[in-house]
Amino acid sequence: MFASSRPKNFGVYKKYADDELEELLAHYEHDLTEAAEKVNAEHLTRIAQALYILKSGDYENIWWRIERRTNELAEKKQLDHYHVTNILRAFSRSQKNRMSGQSKTYYNLEPIILANLDSIPDRDLTHLMYSYGVRSVGNPELHAAFETKLAEIADRLDYPSLFNAVYYLLFKENANP
Amino acid sequence: MKNVGEREEILPLIYYKPFKASALFLKHHYPEMDLQDYSDKFWHAEKYFQVIKQEESFELN
Numbered sequence: 001m002f003a004s005s006r007p008k009n010f011g012v013y014k015k016y017a018d019d020e021l022e023e024l025l026a027h028y029e030h031d032l033t034e035a036a037e038k039v040n041a042e043h044l045t046r047i048a049q050a051l052y053i054l055k056s057g058d059y060e061n062i063w064w065r066i067e068r069r070t071n072e073l074a075e076k077k078q079l080d081h082y083h084v085t086n087i088l089r090a091f092s093r094s095q096k097n098r099m100s101g102q103s104k105t106y107y108n109l110e111p112i113i114l115a116n117l118d119s120i121p122d123r124d125l126t127h128l129m130y131s132y133g134v135r136s137v138g139n140p141e142l143h144a145a146f147e148t149k150l151a152e153i154a155d156r157l158d159y160p161s162l163f164n165a166v167y168y169l170l171f172k173e174n175a176n177p
Numbered sequence: 178m179k180n181v182g183e184r185e186e187i188l189p190l191i192y193y194k195p196f197k198a199s200a201l202f203l204k205h206h207y208p209e210m211d212l213q214d215y216s217d218k219f220w221h222a223e224k225y226f227q228v229i230k231q232e233e234s235f236e237l238n
Contacts, residue, residue, distance in 0.1 A: 159192050166195040170202060 021054050029059065036065035041073050041083045052090035063100040067091070074108055081116035084109050085124040092131035099135065106137040117145055122153050126164035133171035143172070193222040 025032075036047055048066050051059065070087055073079050079087075088109065091101035113120070113128060120128070129146050132138040138146075150165060157165060188196060200216050 159189060163192040163195055166199045170195060170198055 022056060022058070025051075025054060025056050025059060029062065032059075032062045033065055036062055036069055039069065041078050041080070044069055044073065045083045045086045048087045048090035048094075052094045055096060057096045057098070060095075060100065063091075063094060067101050067105055071105055071108055074112065079109070079112055081112060081120050081124070084112050085120065085128055088131040089127045092134055103135065103137045106132060106135060107139065110139060110142050114142060114145060117149060122157060123161045123164075125149060125153070126157065126161040126168070129168035130164040133168035136171065188218050188222045190222050190225055193219060193226055197223070 032047060032051075036044065039047065044066060047062070048070075051062060051066070066087070070079070073083075088101075088106065091105070092099055094100045117125075125146075129150065132142065132146070146168070150168075154165070196219055200212055200219070203210055203212060203215075
């Protein structure tokens, strides 16, 4: 037993890794808040993705600015479906899955999704479905479009996409096997 | 569901939760439905799934 190489301290360093990420974000907090106010769509998407991937539970101040800039760019029609998908994906899984962003932002981005529904890749589409499903937001037209599209693409989805699609159907309590 | 039944790959553990939930949902609302093929796909995932580890290690955010 004493000679065993079996690891015994799983997760011990997880806390330290978390702390280091928090410290990193704290260091760049002002830069990120300033940047998020005036960046273009591409960079805004990167900031949202980075914040979601670093999995911090804090920094609402940065998320607020990302959200405001998202709405601003959406009004100027500078967001395409790629930006919308990744920003909503970041919103819906951010802050350790507590989510950020107001419901009206989701409604605001709907027209971009509806206009590009056929050009969005399958997996991205399921991310969008998850985002709208988990928040229970979205107009009936959007959900009708999602359901029609899902029926079309269901046969060719892979497991990660099915993961999102199944969650979407469960949140909507829609049993259409 | 047809897609999952026909798929040859094993369901990865990190994606297990919604599939199990959907099987339970369908079983509850549609008891007459045949879920055999669908549930068989979770066999490996079910064997190794642990709720505590799910929270610590396999969580997909």
